[in-house]
Amino acid sequence: MATHHGDDWEFGQDFADLVEYAKAEGAEGYEVHEVRLCECASCGGHVFGLHGDLTENTAKRLCRGCGQEHFIADSGDYWDESRTGVMVCECDGDDDEEDFNIAVGYSLYEGGDGIRALAITSRCVACGRLGYWDDWMVRGGDIHLLNRA
Template sequence: MHDEPTPPGLGKRGSTFDDLAAFLQQPDPGGYPVQAVRECVCRSCGGRSFEVAVMEEENAARRTCLTCGQHEFIADSEEYWDDDTELECYCACPCGSEEFAAAVGYSLREDGDVRWVFVGLRCLTCGGLGIYEDWKISYGPSAFLLDRA
């Protein structure tokens, strides 16, 4: 059994990318607004269903396509990912499923650089929506991260 982070947003449901994008763009009191949302699509086969692992200590996320098995890092996660540690956790919905549609929400600075990254997942079993990981981007230029959902 995987060690599973619990997502905020329990009880919210959706069935499409648009539902997940709207969820990511809901204002969070005291948080940064999300101005851009990108759907996660496998660069190898075009798949849109994933198993997602996070490294909470490092604020990093990696998705694995359920169609072809290809691993891809989200945003700048590759720089912080450590395959040699046991800090990897697989995301799981409260319903028990570990299969998700995924999207990345980006909070942007005035100059267009990325300020904050939010990894949003929609459970493919029950439609539950949640933000499973987020982290600050404290360097620039960082607008290139918009292409790394």
């Protein structure tokens, strides 16, 4: 991994660094077996804003290329717009939403037939800082959620 440390943060240069960071962070204390880089289904973009509710464990990414919104995993089933916050990076110095590359790490049950937990990680496009948004146990273990990063 080509990350470097500074001020108690890790920094990455590319998608490979973000994938390695996601694996190293784990999900709800479990090993991450699969990592999916978020890509916009509409335009193929890789830069997003991230909104979510850390209490209810929901997340939605907003494509900076075309404006499409994509829920991560089953977040759309539990979404409450009135409770959401935005992900920011300290490099900007304000509370405005920044641009991120996002990856979702999945911990699978033995045999790979279900998802135990997931974790959302990010890389700030402006400064390269690697970060961790949230993780949660997956309700029902639905394996199809691998394709809803």
